[in-house]
Structure formats: structure tokens, C-alpha cells
Amino acid sequence: MTITAYAAFEPGGKLKPFEYDPGPLGRDEVEIAVEHCGICHSDLSMLNNEWGISEYPFVPGHEVIGTVAARGENVGHLDLGQRVGLGWHAGYCMTCGSCMSGDHNLCATAAGTIVGRHGGFADKVRAQAASVVPLPGIIEGAFAGPLFCGGITVFNPMEQFGLRPTDTVGVIGIGGLGHLALQFARAWGCKVTAFTSSTGKHNEALRLGAHDTINSREAEALEAAAGRFDLIIATVNVKLDWNAYLNTLKPKGRLHLVGATLEPLDLSIFPMLMGQRSVSSSPVGSPAAINRMLDFSARHGIRPVTEHYRFDQANEAMARLESGQARYRIVLSH
Amino acid sequence: MTITAYAAFEPGGKLKPFEYDPGPLGRDEVEIAVEHCGICHSDLSMLNNEWGISEYPFVPGHEVIGTVAARGENVGHLDLGQRVGLGWHAGYCMTCGSCMSGDHNLCATAAGTIVGRHGGFADKVRAQAASVVPLPGIIEGAFAGPLFCGGITVFNPMEQFGLRPTDTVGVIGIGGLGHLALQFARAWGCKVTAFTSSTGKHNEALRLGAHDTINSREAEALEAAAGRFDLIIATVNVKLDWNAYLNTLKPKGRLHLVGATLEPLDLSIFPMLMGQRSVSSSPVGSPAAINRMLDFSARHGIRPVTEHYRFDQANEAMARLESGQARYRIVLSH
Numbered sequence: 001m002t003i004t005a006y007a008a009f010e011p012g013g014k015l016k017p018f019e020y021d022p023g024p025l026g027r028d029e030v031e032i033a034v035e036h037c038g039i040c041h042s043d044l045s046m047l048n049n050e051w052g053i054s055e056y057p058f059v060p061g062h063e064v065i066g067t068v069a070a071r072g073e074n075v076g077h078l079d080l081g082q083r084v085g086l087g088w089h090a091g092y093c094m095t096c097g098s099c100m101s102g103d104h105n106l107c108a109t110a111a112g113t114i115v116g117r118h119g120g121f122a123d124k125v126r127a128q129a130a131s132v133v134p135l136p137g138i139i140e141g142a143f144a145g146p147l148f149c150g151g152i153t154v155f156n157p158m159e160q161f162g163l164r165p166t167d168t169v170g171v172i173g174i175g176g177l178g179h180l181a182l183q184f185a186r187a188w189g190c191k192v193t194a195f196t197s198s199t200g201k202h203n204e205a206l207r208l209g210a211h212d213t214i215n216s217r218e219a220e221a222l223e224a225a226a227g228r229f230d231l232i233i234a235t236v237n238v239k240l241d242w243n244a245y246l247n248t249l250k251p252k253g254r255l256h257l258v259g260a261t262l263e264p265l266d267l268s269i270f271p272m273l274m275g276q277r278s279v280s281s282s283p284v285g286s287p288a289a290i291n292r293m294l295d296f297s298a299r300h301g302i303r304p305v306t307e308h309y310r311f312d313q314a315n316e317a318m319a320r321l322e323s324g325q326a327r328y329r330i331v332l333s334h
Numbered sequence: 335m336t337i338t339a340y341a342a343f344e345p346g347g348k349l350k351p352f353e354y355d356p357g358p359l360g361r362d363e364v365e366i367a368v369e370h371c372g373i374c375h376s377d378l379s380m381l382n383n384e385w386g387i388s389e390y391p392f393v394p395g396h397e398v399i400g401t402v403a404a405r406g407e408n409v410g411h412l413d414l415g416q417r418v419g420l421g422w423h424a425g426y427c428m429t430c431g432s433c434m435s436g437d438h439n440l441c442a443t444a445a446g447t448i449v450g451r452h453g454g455f456a457d458k459v460r461a462q463a464a465s466v467v468p469l470p471g472i473i474e475g476a477f478a479g480p481l482f483c484g485g486i487t488v489f490n491p492m493e494q495f496g497l498r499p500t501d502t503v504g505v506i507g508i509g510g511l512g513h514l515a516l517q518f519a520r521a522w523g524c525k526v527t528a529f530t531s532s533t534g535k536h537n538e539a540l541r542l543g544a545h546d547t548i549n550s551r552e553a554e555a556l557e558a559a560a561g562r563f564d565l566i567i568a569t570v571n572v573k574l575d576w577n578a579y580l581n582t583l584k585p586k587g588r589l590h591l592v593g594a595t596l597e598p599l600d601l602s603i604f605p606m607l608m609g610q611r612s613v614s615s616s617p618v619g620s621p622a623a624i625n626r627m628l629d630f631s632a633r634h635g636i637r638p639v640t641e642h643y644r645f646d647q648a649n650e651a652m653a654r655l656e657s658g659q660a661r662y663r664i665v666l667s668h
Contacts, residue, residue: 097585106608108585160610251440252440257603258607259603260603260604260607262603264601265600265602265603267598267599269591269593269596272615273592273616273617276440276614278612280612280613281603281607281610282607
């Protein structure tokens, strides 16, 4: 058998039709018949080999929604035809301390769905069954993909660091991740502020769940917000004045960065020391956390705001992503 | 009445006898008859006006042990003659969110014992009674002072961040704070490693509670410790290769800095992101935390290793502190 995909054949190359033979299905694997696939900024970073770990032909796609088309002989917890999703990770060692503690997302040898593997810009994709998460019936497939990477990336720190409904949350960057963070934090019961440099996003941020917005280009506005937040989730991948944001945290507050910024965080110790503040980061979440996130999303009607393209428009969709104009997440469908 | 103290009259000046009239005792204050006073590196920083907030004549001393010699009319919870200690803070607003939550040490308007006030290098010192903590009978006064600033500074993060007895703790810098951190972490039930650049401190670190030591000057030794620690407490106030230390943390680990380093922490996001790691800092602890720390110290026989001078040898003692040779904390006594 063959899998029909879209691949780039060199760093930054256009996506072209690509067929490959995936070989025999592993005992612990499932094969997913792909219906939809969200596009994440890391698909673009990987396509361009920005992190130096890409292999070509490179098939993007790690926000996959589809149905179980085949399953390995050891797989009993997923049914043929069941609706599922696949995110950044397509496999875990299952035995390290992190895996054994339920923190599969922190497994040092976890396999990335598009790292040394072919992703979900395809008619089928394979993954270790443990990394594949059932989709609640109430969630529409065409809008579910972005939850599996962008969504869990901002949901996870809310769980991991014990965010309380009485807390005040700031979200920096209202894009693919940030527009979901606003929805999660609002449904979590929190007071929610959107930091955005785009005045055009003020009303949209309010519609997405923010109680108010702060224009992050105005130093005075940041100063006026001194001591306001228990948690700030920064979703941008550019360097900001992190010390100015530290000052907007309450005592014991946390600045949590989920964007992979290449520049060092030149943090000053004093605002951290005086207020017992923390700075942290995290990757996506574990399958168990994804499961809880989906359940929470279903209960609260949380849904990505999406733009839709067909898989054969993948290059157009990637260009749209790169333009930074997409509001807020792009999904490809067959 | 007058208080007889030792004061510097200019930045970096020698300490000379100094008398001042403290005025009427405040309703919420106590006057402590000073018996002993530890010396902290921040006494030296303040004497030299390194932080730009010193006032002269400057009386150092914020690790004070003595007895209650007088109390204001509102003070009912401390008895005349009761043995007490006074640390970095000599007063709190008592009504802000931090104070009302028991986090007096994070009160934005807390008064520093030697910031705009005269400290404990004196026969008497005054402070808001709420900031003065009774000393358990079993703790010898001559060895108690260093617990009130150096001790609580390293004990506090163990409490605040939920250190578990099953955790592995690293302590960077075996000096006034670090030698207490080793003792606390060992008594806490943890696996304890001392990072030290001084080979001469290897055996001393083991005696103080470390299970092993790592020579922090050996890059290979740091690399070999990858993924080992749940918590690292850095007690140094110089810039180290923080990213190398981040790599020695387990997933979910925390690098906690209690030294006031002036250089920015040029942290790389990737070791934080991949392992969901945190970097944080904190000041001293609240009076309630100091109380628990003293009880814990009494139960476990935790005691600073000290060198002793008389108050009239204060300049000699400060020079000894500045030399970096003191093992590990200096205490002045009358």
C-alpha cells in the first residue's frame, strides 16, 4: 500500500504530491484516515529547517483529525472507524519517569509527528496508538485539529501550574494559540486580559473571552498594569521586554512562555526576587491532558476560529499562514 | 533615652560608635535588647550603598537576637524579657493582599530593618512587633541570628514550592546561605548535592548534609548531571552558566535563585520549554514561615556554622565577611 501526501523536497520548497510506502503497521500503531489537518507555525519552521532537524521529503501536519483505518495487533483501546486526533507527538517510550508519571509530553525520546516521520498533509498517517486521542462526538472535525497542538499548548500550563478560577490571566499575542488561550481562561472562570499590539484585535479579543485588552506597544499601559496578573501566557515567538511584563505580575505570579523564541530571555532578577515570581515554559500536553482539554472544550463550546482550505491548496494555505494574516488558525480538509 | 550603635557615616565608611534617640516607642512596636547579631552580605552591600537606597549614618544588622525590653501599648503577644529574633523586615503594612494572605515578606511597602532605619549593630533595636519572632528555648542565641535572614531565605522556597522528601535538591554556593540550605534539604528528607567551585569544601559539604558534591568549574561534571534535580537553589550573587544548570534539572524542575545578581539571566527558552522547567527567585520569608523554620531547625538540630566577634570588633568582622573566607556566617555578640 501507499500513502499519498504533500511534501517539500528541500528547505523552504513548495509542497508537491508525494507517495510513500509506510511498510507494515507496527503492533502498537494505528493508521488514521485523515479528514482534516490544522496548520501550526511549527509546520512552517520545520519546512524551512529553522531548527536544523528536518528531513526531506518533508510532510507537514500535526493537528490531524480522522478515523482509525487500521490498528496494530496490540491495540485494543481504539476501534476501527473511531474519530480521533493526533498532535505534535506520534509516540512515546512509555517507560521513562515522565511517561510512567503521566507526563508523556516530557518524554525525552518522544517522537514528533513531523520529526523524522511523515505528517498529516496526507490521506493517511500513522502513530503509536497511545499518542492518538479519541474526539468527543460533539466536537466538529473541521474545527478540532487546532486543539491538538495550539490548544493543548496553552491549556496545559493552566492545568500544570494550578490556575484557579479566582486568578487573573494575561495572554500575550492573539493568534493561533492566544485566541484559544483567551477562550480557555474565560471558561476556567478567570479574569482575562489580552495583550495585543494590534488595535484591530481589541474587539475580537473581547468576543473571544477577554474582559479587557492592553495595547502592548504602549509602555505606559504596561506600567499601569503593575501587579495585576497571577499568570501571563506569552504565545509570541519574538523577543519582548520581558522585565516589563514581570512587573505586571502579582506577587507569586508566573510568566509562562510557549513560543520558541531563539533570543535569550534577558531577565532581571529583582522583579522576580522581590515578588517571588517565576518564569517558565512548556511544550504540548500529554494524551491524558489532551483528553481533558477536549472534554473541557466540548463542555464550554470552545472552538478555534479558522480559515479553511483544501489539501490541494496546501501551498496557498502555507503562504497565508506565513503572512501572519490568518484569523486565527488554518485547517486543510479533503 | 538613647540607643548606642555602630554606624558608617558615608558609603564604604568604617563603623564608629553612634548614639541616637529613637523617640517614643510606637504602639505596635517592641524594643529588643540586642544580645547577638549575625552579619549578612547585604549588610555590606547596604554599607557600600550598592543598591542606591542607603541612608547615613548607616547602622547594619538584620539578624538580631535578644529579649523584649519594652513593648508598645497594642502589643500583647510578646512578653517582656521574651527571647526573640528580628530579620530583614522590621514592619509590614498588615493590610495589603500579601499581608492578608500570610505573605508579609512580599508586602510592597514592608520596612527593611536597615533600610531607612537603624539596625541591630547596637544595644537596642526597634521593630513592629508582628515582624519579631519568638525563639524556641532549645536554640542557642549565639547561633540563632543567621537563621533569621540567611536561613529563612533558603528555607522559604522549599516550603513555597512544595519540595517533597522524595525530591533531589542541588545547592549552588556553599557559604552563609548554602551551608544552611544543605542542612535544611537533608533534614527535609531529600537527596542533596552541593555544587561548589572550591574543592576544599567537598568534605565540609558532606558533613553539612550533602550526599555528594559536583565541582561547578568542571563543565563535564555539569553535563554528567543532566536531568538529575527537582530543585536547585542558587545562593551565589555572580553570573553563572544558568543554561548549563537548567540542563541538570529533571522535567518540571526549578532553578531558584536567591542571590541578587545584577547581570541579566540570559536564559535560553529551549531547555525550559522541552522540560517544562521554571526559573524563579524570592526574598526572605514571612514571620509565620520564620516560625516554622525555627521549629524545624530546633527539631532537626540545624545550626549555622559560625565565627564569633564582639560588637566592638565590627570593622574586623566586616572585613572578614568581605574576604569571603568566613565559614560560614559571622555573629557579633555583646
